[in-house]
Amino acid sequence: MSDAPASLPCGGGGGDGGGREQDRFLPIANISSIMKKVILANGKIAKDAKDDLAGVHLGVHCFVTSEASNKCQREKRKTINIDDLLSVMAMLGFQEYIEPLKVYLQKYREVHAHLAMWDFFI
Secondary structure, rough: OOHHHHHHHOOOOOOOOOOOOOHOOOOHHHHHHHHHHHOOOOOOOOOOHHHHHHHHHHHHHHHHHHHHHHHHOOOOOOOOOOHHHHHHHOOOOOOOHHHHHHHHHHHHHHHHHHHHHHHHHH
C-alpha cells in the first residue's frame, strides 16, 4: 500500500478501517478510458501511470474538499455545498472547470427534477 493517500485529509488512516484503500480511487478503467482519449491511437499506458493518475485525482479531490471544509468552518457552517467547492476551485486556479461543472450541475438537476416528477405519478 502507498503511504501517500494516508496523509491526505479525506483518505487518511483514521476511521473504522472497513473500507479498502483502493475504494477511494477513481476506477482504473475510467482513468484508462480518459487517458486513451488524449494519446496516440497506438500509444500504450503503463499500469503505474494509471495508478499515479488515480493518486493525483484523489489528492486534488481531497485538497479541494479540505479547503471547502475550512471555508465552511470559518463561516461557522457544517455543510459543504456546491458554491463552496466552486469558490475554492476558483481560488486554487481551477477556473477552467467551473463553467463545465455548472452546466453539468444544471443538467443533473433538470434530470433529477424530471425523475422526481415521474416518481410522484407512480
